[in-house]
Amino acid sequence: MWKREVDRNTARGVFVIIHGAGEYHVRYKWVAEKLNSFNFHVIFGDLPGQGTTEGPRGHITKFENYITEISAWVKEAESYNLPVILLGHSMGGLITTRALMEMKEQTLPDMVILSSPCFGLFTTPPLAKKAVSYLLNKVTPGLKFPSGLEPGSGTRDPYMRKRDESDNLLVKHVSIRWYRELEKAMTIARERTEEFPDVPLLLMQGGDDRIVDKYHAKEWFDKVNLSDKYYKEWEGLYHEVLNEPEKNRVLAHMLGFVFMHLEK
16 A cells, blocks of 8 residues: 655545556556645555565455455545545456445445446457356466457557556456456446445546446446436547546546535
């Protein structure tokens, strides 16, 4: 866990950033710096099996490993006694969703922002491979295979694409158990929307997303029963809306949502 703090006398709130599959917190360093400039503390870290964490890379024993990890980040954010905003990208959005479904009312954040949340994959394995994965999950859960993410499929930004080519901390192989736990978590999130708490929500989705299924994200958004929710699809943007060439517009839209609710 890392903290980027601002002057406590002027701090407006605390952002908790939850990154996606394969990546790690540094990918959102620029977001953290921008949020600091608007007087927000930022808490983020690397999810289990990713970035600089210990243990097998690209592997978890159960999806709850992620929920336990980010719950510690949220608890730290609450210690500031300021509004808490969760920002979850891709699988981080799925983790955020699953964590919120299990949170007690007194620990709920003040706002939630989901960035291209992973409620379904853009490309799914053939049924035969899915069937085999059930068997392998019981026999050799740690067996790994390529993640299948094509280079450059996450963002159109030339700098980010070039950086990804030499970034050894990106996870490019995942375990059978990881895949099965991801599938299970996506299904639970989609089918049990009534368990998602009534907190202000902004969902931002890349219109040309080639990693997650944007239709699953919109379907989830339409089903979830909230008194205060907003959906924004960014036409032409790839999966990583906060790492696209238009990222400053995306950030401005996100901050507009936050400031609107801070003023209520």
